[in-house]
Amino acid sequence: MHVVRLWTPAFWLSASVQAVTVVASLGTALALPPLIPKVLDLARSAKVSEERRQRLQESEERFRSLVENLQVGVLLHGPQAEILLSNWTALNLLCLKEDQLVGKTYFDVDWNATHEDGSPFPIEEHPVPRAIASGRPVRNVVMSVCCSASEERVWLLVNAEPQLDADGSVRQVVCTFSDITERKRAEEALRESEQRFKSSFEDASIGMALVSIEGRWLQVNQSLCEIVGYSEEELLNKTFQDITHPDDLETDLGYVHQLLAGEVRTYQMEKRYLHKLGHTVWILLNGSLVRDEGGEPLYFIGQIQDITKRKEAEEEIRRLNETLEELVAERTARLVESERRLKDLVGKLVAAQEEERRRVAYEVHDGPTQVAIAAHQHLQAFADDHPPGSTVERGELDRTLELAQRAVVEARHIIENLRPTALDDFGLAVALRMRVEELEKEGWEIGHEDALGGERLPEEIETALYRIAQEALANVRKHARTTRARTRLARLGRKVRLEVRDEGRGFDPSSASRGGSPGERVGLSSMRERVAMLGGELKITSRPGAGTSLVAEVPLHEPEGDRP
Incomplete structure (x- = not known):
């Protein structure tokens, strides 16, 4: 629609010329001269108004171009909230076309706006209606609108500036808004990050803690409070120096100085805290320093792990290792001693073997061998005196038969000494009693007391005690110079006791190992070793002229089946 602007300079110039023509045709020549200067002034005024119009139009074009190219959305509203103007940025942010906005009122548009908390944003609370209603600026309102094309929400920072007439009424409202969607996303990401950090x-x-540069606790978590026994309020009124063990403080502060000097980024150390109840708590500390953008220190971050149980376990392991080392050293010493004793015992056994062989050799030589030689001589003499065909007188071979019988007895005696069959067949008590009876037949005055009865003992105990009794009685024969003796066999609880006592000349036990014959020394040593191998004890009591008492006690071990 073309609108004629009646106030243009061309219209007024044409009308003035026509007016002058009319006046000239009706007036007199006297009236014309005074009008000429006025007509000329009017023409000059018309020329100036045309120049102003052109400048105003150029200014309007520059303003429109500026508004169109702004990166901020601009909507111009009339006093009834009608939308008079919209720039390209506003259309782009709102995902609308110009005909969907310009010419409509603010209330005709479905803004689908929400508050920051996601609740609906009532249209009467929007910045433009509020600015029209109050006549005052409404600034920095954050709201989101839905872009119909992508159904994504666009966050806007909105300002509404009312322009007033002279009477104070709203002539128009300039609404500007900028896209803060990225800023909101960054804020949301930051909020989520802070929430994650807070939760973690x-x-x-x-234990987690933020600590000031001076060492004061700024923020602590519940785990740290449980480690040291203080409440959060109590810790926030202390420094980490207050609860650090004095022996660990210097080392900890040394790491702190390295962090502040930038020599290290983090540090880790084992240290001790002083619990509220007074005891020591071992912790593993990981420390780091947070700086601002300028590199200035802000605060420390501490991660504290309770390692008290681990340290106690390490101490227990250390103590056990020391104990184990002591036991190993003791066991090694015992093994060395056992090895020494074993070597000594082997040597003694070899010597005992040789002594036993010598003894048997002597017995065979002095006993059956001599008898056999005598019998052989008698037979040789008989053969020389009685050639073949001669008559044999009664009784001539009686002596030879006697010698042969004696040789048999001596051989049996030697065999019994080597290993009595009664010991295997009937046990210790019977074998010892039979040995005593043999000595009685030989003329000994010997008594025997048996409290075992028919009880059989483990084979190794019976053999050892019989050999001890045999050796003791042999020593009585050889060294005591008496045939008066007594033997006693009894059971005392879980022990078996053998006692051999004689009324001979006696001896000094302390010098027995230094004096005496080799056979005597080996015999005593052999008896002690036999008892020791069974875990028992051998006691020899004697003094010169008062006889000798030998007592051997050996423990009885429970059979495997009787053990719990």
Whole structure:
């Protein structure tokens, strides 16, 4: 629609010329001269108004171009909230076309706006209606609108500036808004990050703390409070120096100085805290320093793990290792001693073997061998005196038969000494009694007391005690110079006791190992070793002229089947 602007300079110039023509045709020549200067002034005024119009139009074009190219959305509203103007940025941010906005009122548009908390944003609370209603600026309102094309929400920072007439009424409202969607996303990401940090800080299974540069606790979690026994309020009124063990403080502060000097980024150390109840708590500390953008220190971050149980376990392991080392050293010494004793015992056994062989050789030589030689001589003499065909007188071979019988007895005696069959067949008590009876037949005055009865003992105990009794009685024969003796066999609880006592000349036990014959020394040593191998004890009591008492006690071990 073309609108004629009646106030243009061309219209007024044409009308003035026509007016002058009319006046000239009706007036007199006297009236014309005074009008000429006025007509000329009017023409000059018309020329100036045309120049102003052109400048105003150029200014309007520059303003429109500026508004169109702004990176901020601009909507111009009339006093009834009608939308008079919209720039390209506004259309782009709102995902609308110009005909969907310009010419409509603010209330005709479905803004689908929400608050920051996601709740609906009532249209009467929007910045433009509020600015029209109050006549005052409404600034920095954050709201989101839905872009119909992508169904994504666009976050806007909105300002509404009312322009007033002279009477104070709203002539128009300039609404500007900028896209802060990226800023909101960054804020949301930051909020989520802070929430994650807060959750990880507060819910961490290990102690977490923020500590000032001076060492004061700024923030602590529940795990740290449980480690040291203080409440959060109590800790926030202390420094880490207050609860650090004095022996660990210097080392800890040394790491702190290295962090502040930038020599290290983090540090880790084992240290001790002083619990509220007074005892020591071992912790593993990981420390780091947070700086601002300028590199200035802000605060420390500490991660504290309770390692008290681990340290106690390490101490227990260390103590056990020391004990084990002591036991190993003791066992090694015992093994060395056992090895020495074993070598000594082997040597003694070899010597005892040789002594036993010598003894048997002497017995065979002095006993059956001599008898056999005598019998052989008698037979040789008989053969020389009685050539073949001669008559044999009665009784001439009686002596030879006697010698042969004696040789048999001597051989049996030697065999019995080597290994009595009664010991295997009937046990210790019977074998010892039979040995005593043999000595009685030889003329000994010997008594015997048996409290075992028919009880059989383990084979190794019976053999050892019989050999001890045999050796003791042999020593009585050889060294005591008496045939008066007594033997006693009894059971005392879990022990078996053998006693051999004689009324001979006696001896000094302390010098027995230094004096005496080799056979005597080996005999005593052999008896002691036999008893020691069975875990028993051998006691020899004697003094010169008062006889000798030998007592051997050997423990009885429970049979495997009787053990619990």
